[in-house]
Amino acid sequence: MERISKPSKSVAIGRLLRRVTDNVRQRRARTHDPESIINDALRTMKERQIRNRERAVTAITHAGHLRFMYFNQRRVVAGLLKDGRRAMKQKDKEAAARLLNQASQEKKLLRQLGEGLTDASEQVDHIKRAIREEESTFRKATARALAMKSLIELATIERELQTIDAEIEREYGVKVPPKGPDRSGRSMGSRRAH
Secondary structure (H helix, E strand, C coil): CCCCCCHHHHHHHHHHHHHHHHHHHHHHHHHCCCCHEEEEEEEEHHHHHHHHHHHHHHHHHHHHHHHHHHHHHHHHHHHHHHHHHHHHHHHCCCHHHHHHHHHHHHHHHHHHHHHHHHHHHHHHHHHHHHHHHHHHHHHHHHHHHHHHHHHHHHHHHHHHHHHHHHHHHHHHCCCCCCCEEECCCEEECCCCCC
8 A cells, every 4th residue: 555645844834835925915915905905994984983973872862861860950959949948938947957958969969960961061072073073084085085096097097008009019010109298288189280
């Protein structure tokens, strides 16, 4: 029976090295591809925009909840003060003292809620400003990305035309007139008969 030999260690290392080299080349080609860079940047901006909007929704919900609690607490304090004044008019000092003391405790909570509401409102305003700035940046970056894509496509078309011109010259021996501006600064297509 014939024995099948294993590849030597140097052969296995060579294969591994080729695989790693191929992977590095593919990644490097992808990272230098302008279109993939643009698409990655746009995707990142969209993800950031989604996260900011989620933060805004959370902050607005929290501020709305605090606003509800604040106005509810104001009603409680106003009701306790009104009942305390009524008890004083009725000469019920014990009930008046108890109600006014309770109103004083509720005012402390009201003050804390007011501070929390102010902080939450400032946070909402800050997030809204950040979203507006992010959207402005996103619009500008999108416009730049589209302009870059157009330039890339234009350069690709130019290269293809140059290749076609070179093939025509090589195959038929016909010199293709140059494209672009002539010595007077006008493009070749805009030349008028004098």
